[in-house]
Every structure is written in structure tokens, then in C-alpha cells.
Amino acid sequence: xxxxxxxxxxxxxxxxxxxxxxxxxxxxxxxxxxxxxxxxxxxxxxxxxxxxxxxxxxxxxxxxxxxxxxxxxxxxxxxxxxxxxxxxxxxxxxxxxxxxxx
Amino acid sequence: xxxxxxxxxxxxxxxxxxxxxxxxxxxxxxxxxxxxxxxxxxxxxxxxxxxxxxxxxxxxxxxxxxxxxxxxxxxxxxxxxxxxxxxxxxxxxxxxxxxxxxxxxxxxxxxxxxxxxxxxxxxxxxxxxxxxxxxxxxxxxxxxxxxxxxxxxxxxxxxxxxxxxxxx
Numbered sequence: 001x002x003x004x005x006x007x008x009x010x011x012x013x014x015x016x017x018x019x020x021x022x023x024x025x026x027x028x029x030x031x032x033x034x035x036x037x038x039x040x041x042x043x044x045x046x047x048x049x050x051x052x053x054x055x056x057x058x059x060x061x062x063x064x065x066x067x068x069x070x071x072x073x074x075x076x077x078x079x080x081x082x083x084x085x086x087x088x089x090x091x092x093x094x095x096x097x098x099x100x101x102x
Numbered sequence: 103x104x105x106x107x108x109x110x111x112x113x114x115x116x117x118x119x120x121x122x123x124x125x126x127x128x129x130x131x132x133x134x135x136x137x138x139x140x141x142x143x144x145x146x147x148x149x150x151x152x153x154x155x156x157x158x159x160x161x162x163x164x165x166x167x168x169x170x171x172x173x174x175x176x177x178x179x180x181x182x183x184x185x186x187x188x189x190x191x192x193x194x195x196x197x198x199x200x201x202x203x204x205x206x207x208x209x210x211x212x213x214x215x216x217x218x219x220x221x222x223x224x225x226x227x228x229x230x231x232x233x234x235x236x237x238x239x240x241x242x243x244x245x246x247x248x249x250x251x252x253x254x255x256x257x258x259x260x261x262x263x264x265x266x267x268x269x270x
């Protein structure tokens with residue numbers, strides 16, 4: 001059985017990223033779009049940590065920690081915006097939200 | 103053994119991510135996202151990033167996923183069974199995702215020239231991460247702490263109810 005290489009992890013993260021892009025592009029519901037963005041951030045993190053592991057260098061892991069923090073902040077702000085959209089439009093369908101001002 | 107665990111985790115991650123993206127029911131999407139996050143935590147542990155694996159479980163599964171579930175519950179009228187969301191732009195989205203995947207795989211497998219022999223695994227990363235946080239990454243650490251504070255204050259400011267709307 002062959003052993004694990006860096007390419008295994010990079011391929012996994014490429015597939016995960018493409019699924020996230022697909023979710024962001026094709027879903028109407030804003031919450032599911034947010035889930036797609038989280039998938040993409042996760043795949044970027046897999047890349048960072050895999051390179052960090054195979055280079056024997058810790059910097060990638062530190063960057064991944066910052067990415068996780070930013071993902072948490074982004075999720076909080078995005079959900080606040082989505083709740084506001086819902087109270088103004090009574091929907092979270094992104095193609096029905098087409099006005100900047102009431 | 104290691105390879106078998108990797109493929110198991112990869113199948114879990116990809117299958118549940120696909121379920122997240124393709125499922126019509128938003129609750130199913132949220133719960134399959136849970137398995138995707140747990141699988142990614144397993145991948146972190148395989149890459150000898152133990153601290154990050156625990157952080158992933160605590161922040162993503164304990165924090166972000168709970169937040170997303172709150173978002174699902176607060177923005178859908180559950181009594182009206184409007185939990186279904188439809189997929190649109192199916193063909194263009196699939197095309198762009200497939201082209202992007204092909205490009206990434208081409209770069210990874212054909213033009214990538216990085217070394218792929220793995221150095222010895224670290225014992226534990228916690229001590230090194232702690233040292234790096236207060237030496238080399240001190241400024242980004244402080245900046246990100248302030249950013250998190252601003253994001254939380256801003257989020258609660260945006261999401262609060264309007265006073266006039268409550269009174270009327």
C-alpha cells in the first residue's frame with residue numbers, strides 16, 4: 001500500500017473547495033451560502049496545515065488558527081445580517097433581496 | 103493503516119460536504135456539515151496538528167454550527183414547512199466548480215514540484231504554538247483579538263431589534 005503524500009491532502013482540499021464554490025453559486029438560501037463559505041475556509045485550512053506538516057514548519061498552523069478566528073467572526077456578522085434581512089424582507093432568498101433601502 | 107484512515111476520513115468529508123451542498127432540506131444541510139467538520143478535525147489530527155483539531159471541534163462544531171442552526175431556526179417559519187430551498191443556476195454552477203476542480207488538480211498533480219516526503223511528526227504542538235503566539239505572532243494575535251471584539255459588538259448591534267418597531 002502506498003504511503004500518504006502531500007498530494008493526497010491537497011486533492012481532498014481541492015474537492016472540498018469545489019463543493020463549497022458550487023454551494024455558494026447555486027443555493028438560494030443565504031444560510032446555505034454561508035455553509036458553503038465555511039466549507040471553503042475549511043479546505044483552505046487543510047491546505048495550510050498540510051503544507052506546514054510537510055515543510056516541518058509551524059507557520060501554517062498559526063495561520064490556520066487565525067483563519068478559524070476570522071471564520072468565527074465572519075459567521076457571527078453574517079448571521080446578524082441574515083437576521084436583519086429576514087426581519088426586513090421576511091425571506092432569506094438571495095434573489096428576492098434586491099434593494100439597498102426600504 | 104494510516105492510508106486507510108485517510109481514505110475513510112476523506113469519504114466522510116466529501117460525502118457529507120456533498121450532502122450539505124446538494125440537499126434540499128436545510129436542516130439536513132446543517133447536520134451533514136457537522137460530520138464534515140468532524141472529519142476535517144480528524145484530518146488535522148492525522149497531520150499532527152492536535153491543538154488545531156481540538157480548536158476545530160470547539161469553534162466550528164460548538165460555535166459556528168450552533169450559530170448556523172440558530173440562523174436556520176430564526177429565519178424559517180417551521181410551522182409553514184418552508185424549510186426546503188431550491189437549487190438554481192445548476193448547470194453554470196456545476197461547470198464553474200468542475201473547471202475549478204480540474205484546474206486545481208492539474209496544478210497539484212502536474213505542475214506541483216514541492217517535496218512530498220514527510221519529516222518526522224511533532225510530538226505535541228501546543229507548546230510551540232504558545233511560544234509562537236507571544237513572540238513571532240504577537241502583533242497578529244492582538245489584532246485578531248481586537249477584530250473579534252469588534253465583530254461581536256457589531257454583530258449584536260446589527261442583530262438587535264429596532265426600538266421603534268418594538269414599541270409600535
